[in-house]
Amino acid sequence: MSAADQYQAFKQLGLKLDMSRGKPAPEQLNLSNALLDALDGYKGADGTDLRNYGGTVGIPEARALFAQLLDVPAAQVVVDGSASLSLMHDVIVYHLLNGAPGHAPWVREPVTFLCPVPGYDRHFSICEARGIKMINVPMNQQGPDMDLVEQLVAQDASIKGMWIVPKYSNPGGVVFSDQVVARLAAMKTAAPDFRLMWDDAYRFHHLGEHKLAVANILDACAKAGNPDRAFVFASSSKVSWAGSGIAALAASPANIAWWTKHAGIRSIGPDKINQLRHVQLLKDVPTLEALMEQHRQLLKPKFDAVLEQFQQHLGEVPGVSWTRPEGGYFIDLVTPDGAARRTVALAKEAGITLTPAGAAFPYGVDPKDRHIRIAPSFPSLDEITKAAQGIALSLKVALAS
């Protein structure tokens, strides 16, 4: 059967699948159902009534937990509500409106961010919505093209920041090397208030046998004499419940004081009861790692199924490749020039909704129209296997037409 006939036959299956975002599957959410009755009281370890207002920086137990998880002192951690994305947004907005400690508000001059591509669409949406210009920087196997990054930040004072997903990046699965981390921490920037938005969203989300580690950016920045350069973000979104987790920010003491001042205007304190029940569920690094191993058991077969289908249907197709991630939530399917958009449209016609082609690039524009983000987590194993086949057939038809 030709690829076109196979595609038509696939369409007849009448599949209806939304794979546009990397959501945990219901079985993964079930792993944390102990949250439903984790609490036997509402007081913190120090006797504080957690039902009431207060505690902008988070409860001490939750700060201690994230300090352990992120390998930073508890005094340099703030724990907040469910979304690390909100923390990222607010860090940028406070820089725009108030400025970094000792510096003018960014909003007074044009602001530019460096964006390793392909990258996370919501990072780019924040920049676009807040009027920050974006420059693409190619992502290599070990992190962004550092020669280019160093050259750009040294000459252009409007470059105030850079997005980073240091481990199992979305969508390329890149793990930053120690050398890249050291160069990012030490590079000379024309802007004295340059910031690394260090989004450690997939720190514990291993798919392989080996738990890969990335060098500690706060330590590297401090050592290089740039202690205030990095803001580190993390959350329990894909550890416990994506919509009801807890999020954390880690930074230098000066940046934590700055954050606390501005966040205190925005809120009289986060949901501390949710923080308490998360501390009881996640406890410490070994407990969290045991939970992540259960996630891995559910996720790995789905990733393997996609890789197997791609190998079977696309292995011989020139110019097509895909990532084999060691962790995280995505596979990046790379097509020959100009085929990604058409493939996504054909998959849609066959009942598979994918992340829009181009989403992994600033302004939604993939200059060569080559990247398709595959999110295997949410569908069942059977569904994802079929979907991967459908995507492969869509790509073959796109290339033939």
Ligand code: PMP
């Ligand atoms: N950062 C990255 C790189 C992500 O992929 C995601 C979720 N897709 C998030 C942040 C969102 O994190 P949160 O739920 O904590 O807002």
